[in-house]
Amino acid sequence: MSSPFVDYENLEDVQEVVSGIGYHIHRANFILSLISVLVNLAHITILCRKSMRTSATNVILIGLSISDMCIVMTTVYKHLFMIDFENSDCMTSSLRWKIYVDMTVWSIQIHFRRCVSWLGVLMATVRFVIVKKMTTSRFGNWSKPKVGWYMILVVSCISALQTAFYQSRWMVVENRSIPLPVNCALYQKISRRVQFSVMLNDFFNSDDQFVLRSYLTVDAVVTKFIPCVAFSILTVLLLHALQKLKKSGESIGRKTGSTNEDKKDLSTKLIIFMTISFLIIEAPLGVIYLVKACYDRNDAISILSSDFVVYFSMLVTVNSIIHPIFCILMSSQYRDTIRKMLGVTKKTKIASQKNKTSGVSIQGIQMT
Numbered sequence: 001m002s003s004p005f006v007d008y009e010n011l012e013d014v015q016e017v018v019s020g021i022g023y024h025i026h027r028a029n030f031i032l033s034l035i036s037v038l039v040n041l042a043h044i045t046i047l048c049r050k051s052m053r054t055s056a057t058n059v060i061l062i063g064l065s066i067s068d069m070c071i072v073m074t075t076v077y078k079h080l081f082m083i084d085f086e087n088s089d090c091m092t093s094s095l096r097w098k099i100y101v102d103m104t105v106w107s108i109q110i111h112f113r114r115c116v117s118w119l120g121v122l123m124a125t126v127r128f129v130i131v132k133k134m135t136t137s138r139f140g141n142w143s144k145p146k147v148g149w150y151m152i153l154v155v156s157c158i159s160a161l162q163t164a165f166y167q168s169r170w171m172v173v174e175n176r177s178i179p180l181p182v183n184c185a186l187y188q189k190i191s192r193r194v195q196f197s198v199m200l201n202d203f204f205n206s207d208d209q210f211v212l213r214s215y216l217t218v219d220a221v222v223t224k225f226i227p228c229v230a231f232s233i234l235t236v237l238l239l240h241a242l243q244k245l246k247k248s249g250e251s252i253g254r255k256t257g258s259t260n261e262d263k264k265d266l267s268t269k270l271i272i273f274m275t276i277s278f279l280i281i282e283a284p285l286g287v288i289y290l291v292k293a294c295y296d297r298n299d300a301i302s303i304l305s306s307d308f309v310v311y312f313s314m315l316v317t318v319n320s321i322i323h324p325i326f327c328i329l330m331s332s333q334y335r336d337t338i339r340k341m342l343g344v345t346k347k348t349k350i351a352s353q354k355n356k357t358s359g360v361s362i363q364g365i366q367m368t
Contacts, residue, residue: 015300018307019186029314030079033072036320040069043324049337057130059148060123061327063155067112067119068320074109075317083188086306088170089297090184092194099172099196111156111163113316117227117282118155120274124234126151131241162219169204169212173197182298183306216293224286228279235275273326281315284308 046052047062078085081102083092088106093099129142141147176197180190199205204212288305295302327334339345 015304015307018304022307022310025310025314026079026085029075029310029317032314032317032321033075033079036072036317037069037076039321039324040065040072043327044069046334046337046341049341051337051340052333053145055143056126056145056148056151057123057143059145060119060126060151063119063148063152064116064123065324067115068323070112071109071116072317072320074105074112075313077105078109084184084186086186086309087181087183087297089181089198089200090187092180092188092197094195096172096174096196099198103167103170103198107163107167110166111159114159114162114223115155117223118159119152120278121227121230121234122151122155124231124238124274128234128238128241131238131245166215166219169200170198171201173199183303213293216289220286220289220293224282224289228283228286231275231278235272277315277319277322281312281319285312 044062044065047058047065052058053062075085082105084090088103091099091102091106093102126142126147174196176194176199180188180192180194180197182190184190200209200212288309291305292302297303328338
């Protein structure tokens, strides 16, 4: 569908500018993705150490890190081996098996992007429950590692089923008789004859693509908007619970040093950073999903929205690099694990001083 209220001439000018900048963003994202693969490989290695696999939140962090690495690895593949790395409906090749490989790569990226959304929410949920109910014994099991593994398994299975349904929309065609979609024109000639490509099957293409549009709408709500709202609410509740915990500690005469106060402030900044980055990346992507559901893929608005995806994709990559850095800066448990892996012995005096100034500890990565 098209809108009578849109100035399509000016929209095309905007699209040219966005696409021009997007080309350089693509190249930067490729380099950042390579860096992210190395960073997250080291990050996963550290998190998988026995000393780190002690709580549900740490285990969920492993799932998040694996998801981040799979996402950036698919980004690297698309840059190296795909003609069009923005639009899945523009997959073309002279080899049939290459089309199926490309379809699999798209599926992997979609699957793990969805996993990141819900695992982030679940990690915030676990932290909130542990802090809020730390004095209630029946909630003690929430901190156990097996809870994290169960959550990863459930999220992965549900996301895999959803991804399989979405990717079933494609059928591989040989020597197609109609041109490629207009949105493919940026990276290849749409009128050229291609040996193998993809098209929507009859089930997704019938009734003005009603099934596809419905799925994209539901997916935008379930995968993007609901996690954004849930993550924000949980973060506010968690900060409130931490504030109450701090006041209760002061009311019973607990004394803490200035160093401890500074570092608790750092942990608060980490939570705020995770929430803000999630809202900045996922909420706009949800809007793009809705645009794709409401407009035809050859419509200028739909094409423009697809051009914006690369900007948020780079933010996803940057976020995957920053997260391990935050773990180093804000988790003494994480730093100690790195020291053990490198064979560096921590001085007893320093360790003793840290024990004296340690404050409230939350199950999971210990923020000090």
